[in-house]
C-alpha cells in the first residue's frame with residue numbers, strides 16, 4: 001500500500017495562536033483513518049490545514065506524492081481532495097445548488113453525470129432537489145454534505161464530525177454510507193469523538209491538545225489503559 005497523505009512536523013493555528021504541534025500523520029491509499037479527539041483537541045484545525053483553509057506555521061503536507069502545503073485550496077480540491085465541514089452545506093442554497101457547488105471544478109458533462117449518480121445513491125435528495133438545505137433535518141443535511149463532497153469524485157475525503165448532532169439512527173445510517181464508500185477505495189480521514197466510528201477504521205489516530213498521542217490499530221488503542229479510559233470509559 002502506498003501513502004495517500006502524510007504530514008511531518010505540521011504546526012498550525014490562528015494568527016499567532018498555535019493549536020497543532022508537530023503533527024506526524026499518515027494515511028495509506030484507500031485507508032479509512034479515524035482521527036479521534038475530544039472537543040477542542042484540534043481536529044477541525046487539522047482538517048482545515050490539510051485542505052488549505054489554514055496556512056501551516058511549519059511542517060510539510062504530502063498528498064499523492066506531491067508537496068502541497070503551499071498550494072491553494074482550489075488546487076488541492078482539483079487534485080482529488082474533498083472536505084466536508086461540520087456544517088457540511090450552505091443552508092441558504094437548495095439541494096441541487098449545494099451539489100452543483102460541490103462540482104465547481106468539473107466540466108458540465110462530468111457534473112451532470114455526478115448529479116445523476118448522487119441522486120441514484122441518495123433518493124431522498126432526488127425527491128427534494130429544490131428544497132433549501134437549511135430546511136432539512138440534521139441527518140439529511142449531513143447526507144447532503146457527503147453527497148456534495150462526493151460531487152468532485154475525490155480520492156481523499158476529509159470528514160469533520162459526520163455524527164455531530166445526529167440521532168443514533170442517523171449515526172448508524174451514516175456509518176453504513178461510509179462503509180459503502182470504503183468499498184469504493186476512497187481514502188477517508190474521519191474526525192470524530194464518537195467511538196462507534198472505530199468500527200469503520202483501518203487505523204486510528206488520537207489527537208489530544210493539538211498533539212498526536214496515538215496512531216495505530218484500533219485493537220492497540222483499546223489495549224492502552226489511559227486511552228481506553230478516556231474514550232471508552234472502561235477501567
Ligand SMILES: Nc1ncnc2c1ncn2[C@@H]1O[C@H](COP(=O)(O)OP(=O)(O)OP(=O)(O)O)[C@@H](O)[C@H]1O
Pocket residue numbers: 014017019037038039040041042043044045046
Ligand atoms: N478561528 C479561530 N480562532 C482562534 N481559535 C480558534 C479558532 N477556531 C478554533 N479555535 C481554537 O482552536 C482549538 C481547537 O479547535 P478545533 O475546532 O480545531 O477543535 P476540534 O477538535 O475540532 O473540536 P470540536 O469537536 O469542538 O469541533 C480550540 O481551543 C478552539 O477554541
